[in-house]
């Protein structure tokens with residue numbers, strides 16, 4: 001029991017290290033709320049919304065400050081309720097956590 005939880009913690013740490021370098025340039029400029037949002041994004045959104053590698057397809061649209069016309073209320077509602085193809089997170093995250101995710105999305109430049 002104890003051993004398996006230690007190794008799953010190790011696996012999570014290794015996953016975090018594998019993902020973290022991608023964001024180091026942005027991290028230096030994020031405030032605490034945006035950083036929380038980044039962490040939650042990595043946990044719950046990246047799997048669908050960020051292209052895992054050059055050769056693999058991306059499941060869901062790229063997110064940025066321009067998603068849903070940059071409307072905070074619309075973003076919050078979307079993350080809470082999800083869609084036919086996306087799970088909602090209102091039972092998974094507290095409102096302040098969803099706000100943090102939205103704050104993080106607002107730091108992402110809009111694609112050209």
Ligand code: HEC
Nearest residue numbers: 044045048059060061067068078079083084085086089101
């Ligand atoms: C299981 C995959 C999956 C996960 C996990 C997921 N999404 Fe999505 N999301 C989608 C898909 C697919 C769409 C496109 C809408 C559709 O087709 O229903 C979408 C659409 C969106 C949109 C609207 C984008 C637009 O331009 O219309 C937002 C905002 C969004 N997701 C935010 C998030 C956030 C924030 C998280 C994490 C808390 C998240 N999603 C987790 C699959 C996912």
